[in-house]
Amino acid sequence: MKFASWRLVEELVNFSDVVLELVDSRDPLNTRSSKLERIVTTYRKSLIIALNKADLVPREICEEWKEYFKNVLGYEAVYISARYRRGTRILRSTIRRVAESSRNRKDRIVVSIFGLPKVGKSTLVNVLKGRHSTTTSPYPGSPGYTVKAKLFNIGGGIYLIDTPGIVPPEGGDIEAVIRSRPIDEIVNPEKVAVDLINKVLKYNDKAFQEAYNISSKNPLEIIAELAKQRGWVRGGEANTYEASKTIIRDYLDGKIVYFYRPGDILR
Ligand SMILES: Nc1nc2c(ncn2[C@@H]2O[C@H](COP(=O)(O)OP(=O)(O)OP(=O)(O)O)[C@@H](O)[C@H]2O)c(=O)[nH]1
Numbered sequence: 001m002k003f004a005s006w007r008l009v010e011e012l013v014n015f016s017d018v019v020l021e022l023v024d025s026r027d028p029l030n031t032r033s034s035k036l037e038r039i040v041t042t043y044r045k046s047l048i049i050a051l052n053k054a055d056l057v058p059r060e061i062c063e064e065w066k067e068y069f070k071n072v073l074g075y076e077a078v079y080i081s082a083r084y085r086r087g088t089r090i091l092r093s094t095i096r097r098v099a100e101s102s103r104n105r106k107d108r109i110v111v112s113i114f115g116l117p118k119v120g121k122s123t124l125v126n127v128l129k130g131r132h133s134t135t136t137s138p139y140p141g142s143p144g145y146t147v148k149a150k151l152f153n154i155g156g157g158i159y160l161i162d163t164p165g166i167v168p169p170e171g172g173d174i175e176a177v178i179r180s181r182p183i184d185e186i187v188n189p190e191k192v193a194v195d196l197i198n199k200v201l202k203y204n205d206k207a208f209q210e211a212y213n214i215s216s217k218n219p220l221e222i223i224a225e226l227a228k229q230r231g232w233v234r235g236g237e238a239n240t241y242e243a244s245k246t247i248i249r250d251y252l253d254g255k256i257v258y259f260y261r262p263g264d265i266l267r
C-alpha cells in the first residue's frame with residue numbers, strides 16, 4: 001500500500017468540490033482520519049462521511065453512526081455497501097445536495113475519495129464508474145505539481161477523481177496496526193491477531209463461531225484451531241503464523257463481524 005503524501009491529499013482536496021471519506025462501519029471512529037477532515041475544512045470543501053461495509057452491521061446501528069457524525073461532528077454522513085451496491089443512489093443525491101448548497105457552486109461537481117487502507121475505496125470507485133462512465137482528459141487547469149488526476153464522468157454532473165487517496169491510520173488502536181502495512185510485512189502477526197481477536201470478542205463473542213465455526217473464546221486457541229482446520233500443521237505443530245495472517249486478512253475482507261454503537265464510547 002502506498003500512502004498519499006499529505007501534500008498530494010491537499011492538492012486533491014483543493015481540486016475537489018466534495019470529498020468522500022470512507023470509513024469502516026464496524027469501527028468508524030478508528031478508521032476515520034481527523035487530519036483529512038481538518039484539511040477538508042481548511043479548504044472549505046464539503047465533506048461526506050460514507051460508512052462503508054454497512055452490510056456487516058445492523059441498519060439501526062448505521063443510522064446511529066450517521067446521526068453521530070451529523071449531530072456531534074457536524075458532517076454529512078451516509079451508509080453504503082460498495083460490495084453489494086447499496087446506498088449509492090443516496091450517496092449520489094447527497095453529493096449533489098451538498099455541492100448545490102455550497103457557496104461556490106458549479107455545473108461540474110468534482111468528487112474525490114479518501115480513506116484508510118482496505119475501507120473499500122476501489123470497490124466504491126468501480127461501482128460509481130459502472131459500465132457507462134467515460135474518462136475525461138487530465139484535469140484541465142490543474143496546477144500539476146503532483147496531481148495528474150483524470151476524471152470519470154459518473155453522470156448527474158458528477159466527476160470522480162480516478163485514483164482514491166490512501167490516508168495513514170491515526171491513533172493506537174489495532175485498526176492502525178493492521179492497516180499500516182501489508183499483512184505479509186506485519187511483525188509478529190500472532191500478537192497482532194491476538195489483539196484483534198480480543199477486540200472483536202469484546203463486541204461480538206460469536207464472531208469466530210460465525211466466521212469459522214470455532215467456539216473457543218481464547219485467542220491462541222482460536223488461532224491454533226483455524227490452523228488445524230486448514231491443515232496447516234507440521235510435526236504436530238499448528239502453523240499459527242499463517243493462521244494469524246489469515247484472521248487479519250479475513251477481518252479486512254469483511255468476513256469477521258462486530259459492531260459497537262456511538263453511545264458505547266461514553267462508557
Ligand atoms: N462486506 C463488505 N466488504 C467490502 C465492501 N466494500 C469493500 N469490501 C471488501 O473490503 C476489502 C477491501 O476493499 P478495496 O476496495 O480493495 O479497499 P481499498 O480501500 O481500495 O483498499 P486499498 O486500496 O488497499 O487501500 C475487499 O475484500 C472488498 O471486497 C462492502 O461494502 N462490504
Ligand SMILES: [Mg+2]
Binds near residue numbers: 123
Ligand atoms: Mg484500493
